[in-house]
Every structure is written in C-alpha cells, then in structure tokens.
Amino acid sequence: MERYDLLYRLYDEFDTKTLREYQDFVDVFPPVDSRVALDHWQEANDELEARKDEIRSAFAMGATYAEVAARATREQAFTALDLHSKYDRAANALVLDVDETLRSAGRTDNEIPRDTLHMLTEFHESGVPIVICTGQTLENVKGFTIQGLGNELVHSGDVSIVYEAGTGVFTPGHGSETKRLLYENLDADIQSVFAEIRSRVLPDAADDLRRSVHLQGNEFNVTLKPNFETGGKQAAAVIDESLVYLLDLVGEAVINSFSSASNEFEEPDRGPSWARAYYADADNEIREVLESEHAAPELSVDAVPDAVSARFDRIDVAYYHADAAEVGSLELNKAAGVESALDVLGVDDPFVVVMGDSKSDLRVMQWAADNDAGLAAAPEHSSRDVLAHVMDTDELVFDRGRSAEMLQTIFVLNLLAKLR
Structure with missing residues (x-):
C-alpha cells in the first residue's frame, strides 16, 4: 500500500488528536517534586503507550507510524511526506536562527518556548547535529543555549554555534577545532x-x-x-x-x-x-x-x-x-559560517533545514538551494525576500512563535525516511 494511503488510514481510523495531547503533556511536563503530579504524569504516559500500541499492532512499521501520529497533525504529516517524495532524504543537520525564529518577542516573552526546546532535544537524541546560527555575540548565545538545552547537550560535540553572522564558529568538544575565528x-x-x-x-x-x-x-x-x-x-x-x-x-x-x-x-x-x-x-x-x-x-x-x-x-x-x-564582511556571512560548522561536525553530505527570518539567513537558504544541500523554512513575519524564497521552494512558512510546529514536521520527515 502506498505511504499516502497508509497516512490517510492512520489519521482516519485513530484518534490522533488525543494521542498528540498525551504526547505533548508527557514531553513538556515541568519538573516538580510532587507525588500527586508524578502519578498524574505516569497515568498519562501509560495511556499514551496504550494508544501507541494500538497503532503499532495495526501497521507494518507500526512503531514509526505511532510516532508520526503522536508528533504531527494530518497536515504536518502530509507536508513531511511531500518533502520526502520530493527530496528522498532525511535532514542530517538543523541550521537555526534564534531571534524572531526560534523565539519571538511578540509571542513568547523573548524566551525559546519549551516545546521548541523539547523538539531540539528530540533531534539531538536521534543523532541530528544542531547549528545555532545568529548575529549575536558568542557569550550571549552560548548562555541562553546552555540555559535552554542544558550544558551536557551543548557540550556533546553535536552542537555548533555560528555567531556574529558568520565571523566565528564555536563547536564544543572538538579540541583545536572548537573555536574557529574566521575573521x-x-x-x-x-x-x-x-x-x-x-x-x-x-x-x-x-x-x-x-x-x-x-x-x-x-x-x-x-x-x-x-x-x-x-x-x-x-x-x-x-x-x-x-x-x-x-x-x-x-x-x-x-x-x-x-x-x-x-x-x-x-x-x-x-x-x-x-x-x-x-x-x-x-x-x-x-x-x-x-x-x-x-x-x-x-x-x-x-x-x-x-x-x-x-x-x-x-x-x-x-x-x-x-x-x-x-x-560586517560579506566573506564572513552566515553561509560561510555554516559550511565551517558542518565541516567541524563532520557532516560531509549535508541536507540541512535552514530556519530564519532575515536577509543574513537568506544567504544560508540560497547556499542550501544552490548546492542541493537542504530546504528552508521561515516564520510568517520574515523579510519579503526570505518569504519569497521560501514560497518559491517548499512553502514552509510557520506562524510567529510556532517554531516547534515546523520542527515537528521535519522530525516526521526523518521518521518517514525510515520507511522503505
């Protein structure tokens, strides 16, 4: 049966909305020291697994389809499948702007939302390197990245920071290559x-x-x-x-x-x-x-x-x-920084997802497009040129403050890439 038909069956026959609600609750449940709250979390987790078991037993490769249903809406799942049909590749690195992309002053009090942070952790645990690509100073971006993702993840060797729009690259855990001063x-x-x-x-x-x-x-x-x-x-x-x-x-x-x-x-x-x-x-x-x-x-x-x-x-x-x-220097733009970061991370054949909102991010998007090295996504309030590029490619536009939803779509793309 075609994968499109299987997705239709998945979303028609199962209560995927309730499944996602359980998954969201389990994922972003805050750390609390309360026996009652922990019991409530355990009950929700048990129900989540029971609902996933129904899907696992109903499909070949059912474990993958259960994760798809728990992570994505019908629209997200079919968008991910369309992307896989077009590119036939999973994303092997994330390239992410921060301000007004991962976080938005207009919607989230200028903090990276918890659901976005959780999705980044999910990508990390699945082996996908993360490149934070920003115009901010190293100390600033390193500080809030550690605060949001944790010191262990940031220093895992799979996270790189391209700072000051490409003047330097910081990749903890790589010895003499940890910091490259491109300028x-x-x-x-x-x-x-x-x-x-x-x-x-x-x-x-x-x-x-x-x-x-x-x-x-x-x-x-x-x-x-x-x-x-x-x-x-x-x-x-x-x-x-x-x-x-x-x-x-x-x-x-x-x-x-x-x-x-x-x-x-x-x-x-x-x-x-x-x-x-x-x-x-x-x-x-x-x-x-x-x-x-x-x-x-x-x-x-x-x-x-x-x-x-x-x-x-x-x-x-x-x-x-x-x-x-x-x-700044046009020779030291974000695209040059990203190439250097991917080199340090050992991503030899990149197919990246670039998420950003400004002209400096557009250069990375164009680099990815010109080199068949990935795809681009942007929030709806991005600059005109960024939106034009994104709409001309894969139309991956998301609402302000909703970066987690786009990350979920890409996560499902990677899940579907496992189905052969």
Whole structure:
C-alpha cells in the first residue's frame, strides 16, 4: 500500500488528536517534586503507550507510524511526506536562527518556548547535529543555549554555534577545532577598514546619537543597537539615523584603507557619497531609509571608482528595522559560517533545514538551494525576500512563535525516511 494511503488510514481510523495531547503533556511536563503530579504524569504516559500500541499492532512499521501520529497533525504529516517524495532524504543537520525564529518577542516573552526546546532535544537524541546560527555575540548565545538545552547537550560535540553572522564558529568538544575565528583569514586591507570603524564609531558620533545607541560587544562586526525597546518608534528612528552614520563611516574607512602614498583619489572626501550610492543601489531597504532620512545619494553608482566599488563588494552593511545597523564582511556571512560548522561536525553530505527570518539567513537558504544541500523554512513575519524564497521552494512558512510546529514536521520527515 502506498505511504499516502497508509497516512490517510492512520489519521482516519485513530484518534490522533488525543494521542498528540498525551504526547505533548508527557514531553513538556515541568519538573516538580510532587507525588500527586508524578502519578498524574505516569497515568498519562501509560495511556499514551496504550494508544501507541494500538497503532503499532495495526501497521507494518507500526512503531514509526505511532510516532508520526503522536508528533504531527494530518497536515504536518502530509507536508513531511511531500518533502520526502520530493527530496528522498532525511535532514542530517538543523541550521537555526534564534531571534524572531526560534523565539519571538511578540509571542513568547523573548524566551525559546519549551516545546521548541523539547523538539531540539528530540533531534539531538536521534543523532541530528544542531547549528545555532545568529548575529549575536558568542557569550550571549552560548548562555541562553546552555540555559535552554542544558550544558551536557551543548557540550556533546553535536552542537555548533555560528555567531556574529558568520565571523566565528564555536563547536564544543572538538579540541583545536572548537573555536574557529574566521575573521582572522581576511586580508590586512579589509581588517584595517573594520579597525577604523570600530575605533571611531562611538567617539565620532553626534552627541544625541551616541547617547541613544550602544555598541554590541562583538569580536569583529560593528553593530549599533538602540537604547530603546526594540521594535518601537524611538528604536526605529535611532537605527535609521545609525544606518546613515555607518554608511558614511564605511565610505571614509574604505578610502583610508588605500595607501596614502598612491594619491589614487582626487576627491577622498567623496567616500561617504560613494558609500551611500553603492549601498542604496545594492539594497532597496537601505535606499528607502536614506530617502526617509533626507540622505539620498547625490551620485549615481556609476560614479563610484572601480577600486572603491571592489572594496565595498567585500563589506556588508546590514539594516534591521528598529533593531540594529551593522557592518560586517560579506566573506564572513552566515553561509560561510555554516559550511565551517558542518565541516567541524563532520557532516560531509549535508541536507540541512535552514530556519530564519532575515536577509543574513537568506544567504544560508540560497547556499542550501544552490548546492542541493537542504530546504528552508521561515516564520510568517520574515523579510519579503526570505518569504519569497521560501514560497518559491517548499512553502514552509510557520506562524510567529510556532517554531516547534515546523520542527515537528521535519522530525516526521526523518521518521518517514525510515520507511522503505
């Protein structure tokens, strides 16, 4: 019988909704020191196993079908089966953004939900490595990852952290490969640009701006964050102003990175104008901010000297509405970090699931698509370009704060891959 027919039978003949309720209760039951509560948990677990036994005895490979029914709705199960029919592969690594993907300030008090954490534990126990891929600093992401998943899991050797959007990779338990500082591989010219920006970004800022933002404690990237609630009007205003300031600073630092003895540029003070023109042409969102700040480029991108444009080609200016303005290296994006993390983890033939919401995550999604190395999923509030990519591929869009549901779908994909 075709697997589609078997799934129809599974969801038509068995009370899978109640089965999932028992499974959810057993999975996320909080640790309590109460005999009554523990007895209640045991009763629920016994009922769960009894219901699973009915499915186990009704199907060949019944243990797998029982787990499918306990983990996924009908829609999730058929989505997973469609994915397996298309790719004929199980996911062998997870690549996960954190903010507004695993956790959402709008729905979960900025904590990773317990059901999401439980699903990550399930993947770990099934042997699927986890790559946390974020723009945050290492210490920050390592702290809440250990808090949520536990020190033992994080240091198991199967978890890697790509931090600061790809400037470094931290994979505990791998000896000399535990920490890779990818930014150390950049040439001196590019490193000098970042050194100048970092040394000037706060001292050279206007007084009002300097009092309204702070510098994120990165190892390499230069990230300005608002001193206001993320997502609010004040944060939006100050980040828009910060973007313009950073663009001008990038322009000046790039010009200064060329040897002063060469006298290559007759108008070195045009650096800020060249930066505005280049990055506005490269990113419509940046152009919109420049226009709203009355700082639109005075020049065409064609006026940017080739040597300057080539250096801009290697420097990323990122804008996150009401959240951050950032300067990073395009050679050190999340995709490069993920490749390095998978190398350390020993994932030689990757088929990853990339979950994210921003343009930096999109680069990882595109890398996976271009290399037949996986699939992409995104929350419904993601950037337009991310949603366009996801909808053009497998339409794996999930509601805000519901990352666990997408992880359940992928978990079922891996279960179905066992059915041959």
